[in-house]
Amino acid sequence: MLLPAAARLRYKSFSQLFKTSTKSNARLILAPLFTPPSITRTMSSAVAKRLEGKTVVITGASSGIGRSTAFEFARTAPKNLKLVLTARRIDTLKQIAADIVAEVGEGVKVLPVQLDVSNPEEVKTFVGKLPEEFRDINVLVNNAGLVKGLARAPEIAEEDINIMFNTNVTGLINMTQAILPIFKKRPEGGAGDIINVGSIAGREPYPGGSIYCATKAAVRSFTDALRKELIATRIRVMEIDPGQVETEFSVVRFYGDKAKADAVYAGCEPLTPDDIAEVVVFVAGRRENVVIADTLIFPSHQAGAGILHKKST
Ligand SMILES: NC(=O)c1ccc[n+]([C@@H]2O[C@H](COP(=O)([O-])OP(=O)(O)OC[C@H]3O[C@@H](n4cnc5c(N)ncnc54)[C@H](OP(=O)(O)O)[C@@H]3O)[C@@H](O)[C@H]2O)c1
Numbered sequence: 090m091l092l093p094a095a096a097r098l099r100y101k102s103f104s105q106l107f108k109t110s111t112k113s114n115a116r117l118i119l120a121p122l123f124t125p126p127s128i129t130r131t132m133s134s135a136v137a138k139r140l141e142g143k144t145v146v147i148t149g150a151s152s153g154i155g156r157s158t159a160f161e162f163a164r165t166a167p168k169n170l171k172l173v174l175t176a177r178r179i180d181t182l183k184q185i186a187a188d189i190v191a192e193v194g195e196g197v198k199v200l201p202v203q204l205d206v207s208n209p210e211e212v213k214t215f216v217g218k219l220p221e222e223f224r225d226i227n228v229l230v231n232n233a234g235l236v237k238g239l240a241r242a243p244e245i246a247e248e249d250i251n252i253m254f255n256t257n258v259t260g261l262i263n264m265t266q267a268i269l270p271i272f273k274k275r276p277e278g279g280a281g282d283i284i285n286v287g288s289i290a291g292r293e294p295y296p297g298g299s300i301y302c303a304t305k306a307a308v309r310s311f312t313d314a315l316r317k318e319l320i321a322t323r324i325r326v327m328e329i330d331p332g333q334v335e336t337e338f339s340v341v342r343f344y345g346d347k348a349k350a351d352a353v354y355a356g357c358e359p360l361t362p363d364d365i366a367e368v369v370v371f372v373a374g375r376r377e378n379v380v381i382a383d384t385l386i387f388p389s390h391q392a393g394a395g396i397l398h399k400k401s402t
Contacts (some may be wrong), residue, residue, distance in 0.1 A: 111137075133165070136374035140166035144173065144226045145373075147205055148264060149233030151176035153336025154286060156185055158230055158365035159199075160192070163371050167193040173223050175204035176233065193268045198222075206233045206253065206260030212267050228282040228373050229268045234304075236342045239297035250300050257304035258349035261285060262311060268323075278322035282373050284311045286365075287330040289385065293394035302394075305330075316382060326373050327382045332387035333397065335359040360388045 145162050149155035153173075159174050171238070174182045182201035189199050200223050205211050216224060234257045237249035240260030265283055290298055291305030309328065316326035339350035365386060372381040390398040 090102040105270045136370070137166045137168070138237075139291065139368075139374050139376070141169045143228060144171040144223055145228040145230065146173040146175065146226050146268065147230040147232060148175050148204070148260070150185065151178045151339060154331070154334065154362045154365045155232040156232070157362035158369045159185060160189060161363070161366035161370045162197075162373075163189045163193045163197045165271045165374065166197075170197045171223055172197060172199045173202055173219065173226070174199060175207050177203065179398070187255065194386050200363075202220040203372075206264055207255035209259070209263055212260070212263040215264075216267055216271070217363040225273070226268055226271050226281065228284065228314035229262065229264065230284045230286070230369060231264055232286040233260060234286065234288075235299040236298070236338065238342065238344070241297055242299060245300060253300050253304050257301070258307045258311075261308060265311075265315070272324050273322070275323070278324075279319070280323035280377070282325045282327065284369055284372060285326075286369075287312070287328045289330055289332045289387070289391075291330060292385070295394045298394075316380075323377060325377075327381055328383050329368055330383075330385045331360060331365050331371065332385070332391045333357065333359045334362055334365055336362050357390055357397060358388055360386065 134251060138316060140162065143166070147155050147158055147162075150159050155174075155176065159172055162172060172186075174186060176182055179201060182203070186199035186201045200220070202215070202219070204215055216226075235253065237253055239247070239248070240246065240311035257384040268281075269279075272283075277376075282343070285308055287308045288301075288305040290302040291307075291309040292303035294306070309330075312326055312328045319326060333354075335354050339353045340347055368384055368386060372384070375381060
C-alpha cells in the first residue's frame, strides 16, 4: 500500500499493522478502510484555524442541539474561541460554561447570558450589554425554538400560538437584526455567519403541527430572502433542518409529560443533538467562499415528516 510521505514518517511501525495477517490479505482488508492520519489531521486543523479567534453566539444553548453545538465548537477550536451561550435558564448555562472550560481548557472563553428571545426588549439590548471583548460577533446560531402541543384548529390555545411564533419566528428575526449591523461593518459589504435551525416541519406540514410547521416555514422564507438580500456581502446565511432528534423538544411539546415524550422515540433510533451540532460546526468551518445554504438531516429510519419506520416492540 502506498502512503503519503508524511504518513509513512509518522507511522514508522506501520508494518506492525500487517503482523496478524499476510501482506496480500492486509492489502485487501486495509486499503479501503485506511485513511492516512496526516490527511484527517490536516482537514480538522483547517477548520480549527478558520474558527480560531471567532466569537460565536448560540441561542437556546441550555439544552439539546444548542448545548451540543457549544461543546462541538469548543472541541473543534479549543485554542482560541469565544462562546456566548444564551437561554432563559441561566443556572444551566453557567454549569455548561464550567463543563466546557473543564473539558477543553482556558483557550475557550465562555460567557453565559440569560436571554429570552421572545422578549423584543431583551433582544434589543443584548449586544450593548455584552462585555466589550465579546461584542465582535462572527457567528450567530439561531437555535432557540420550541413546539407546544398537538392541537388542531379550532382547538389551538392562543397562548401556544403566541409562544411558538414569538420564539421561533420573531425571536429569530430580532436576534438576526440585532447582530447583522456588527457583520455589516466589516469589509466587502460585511462578513459573518448566520446559521438558522429550521426543521423538516418547515418543508412538510403535518396534522397536529400546523403552528410549529408554519413557524419553521417562516424561518425558511426569512432565511432564503436574507441570503438574497445579502448577496453583495461575505455574510453567509445558512439553514439546517433536522428530522427527528431526541432532546427536551418532545418533553416541552407534551408540557413536561416525559412518558408521552419517550413514546415518540419508541422503536426508533433518533438523531442525537451531537449529530446536528457536528453539522453546525461543519458549515461554520468551511472556507469563506463556501456557503452550505441548506441541509436536511434525517436518522436512517426517517424519510419525511410522517415517514418513520418503527421496529415492532
Ligand atoms: N428535536 C427535534 O426533533 C428537532 C427537529 C427539528 C428541529 N428542531 C429545532 O431545533 C432547535 C433546538 O431544539 P432542541 O431539539 O434542542 O430542543 P430543546 O432540548 O428543548 O432545546 C431548546 C432550547 O431552546 C431554548 N429556548 C426555548 N424558548 C426560548 C426562549 N424564549 N428564549 C431563549 N431560549 C429559548 C431552551 O432554553 P431555555 O428553556 O433555557 O430558555 C433550550 O435551550 C429548535 O429550534 C427546534 O425547533 C428540533
